[in-house]
Amino acid sequence: xxxxxxxxxxxxxxxxxxxxxxxxxxxxxxxxxxxxxxxxxxxxxxxxxxxxxxxxxxxxxxxxxxxxxxxxxxxxxxxxxxxxxxxxxxxxxxxxxxxxxxxxxxxxxxxxxxxxxxxxxxxxxxxxxxxxxxxxxxxxxxxxxxxxxxxxxxxxxxxxxxxxxxx
Numbered sequence: 081x082x083x084x085x086x087x088x089x090x091x092x093x094x095x096x097x098x099x100x101x102x103x104x105x106x107x108x109x110x111x112x113x114x115x116x117x118x119x120x121x122x123x124x125x126x127x128x129x130x131x132x133x134x135x136x137x138x139x140x141x142x143x144x145x146x147x148x149x150x151x152x153x154x155x156x157x158x159x160x161x162x163x164x165x166x167x168x169x170x171x172x173x174x175x176x177x178x179x180x181x182x183x184x185x186x187x188x189x190x191x192x193x194x195x196x197x198x199x200x201x202x203x204x205x206x207x208x209x210x211x212x213x214x215x216x217x218x219x220x221x222x223x224x225x226x227x228x229x230x231x232x233x234x235x236x237x238x239x240x241x242x243x244x245x246x247x
Contacts, residue, residue, distance in 0.1 A: 117152035121168030128228035
């Protein structure tokens with residue numbers, strides 16, 4: 081191997097490393113990361129709550145599973161809604177998708193500072209981890225989302241209109 085070939089390889093690796101660092105810094109500036117997820121209604125819950133099966137996909141099954149499941153459940157309840165199944169109806173999202181862009185500081189605080197943890201609880205015995213691909217795991221658990229408390233938070237911060245304002 082010639083010196084010029086070795087230099088080209090080193091320069092290429094250095095460029096890749098710098099690009100990876102720049103992309104990583106951008107994600108941290110945005111304040112929060114929501115894992116790829118799916119939510120499915122899981123039956124009945126107490127009044128004011130949703131019981132959902134949250135499914136997330138992660139490269140490592142041991143890092144922050146509880147937090148990632150809660151974050152996905154709260155985010156999905158607010159912006160995506162919950163897919164229904166037999167015996168458990170689907171639920172519409174609490175807020176429109178445009179609310180995230182309209183109130184970035186609120187959602188950065190909610191998802192970036194672990195405030196979302198107050199609005200969801202993972203039922204520990206329901207946790208299941210399965211390997212999907214070489215470096216990808218599907219993690220599923222039943223999560224109880226405190227919908228009424230979450231709606232009240234969104235109303236207090238001007239994301240949603242309060243029902244009291246309508247009358």
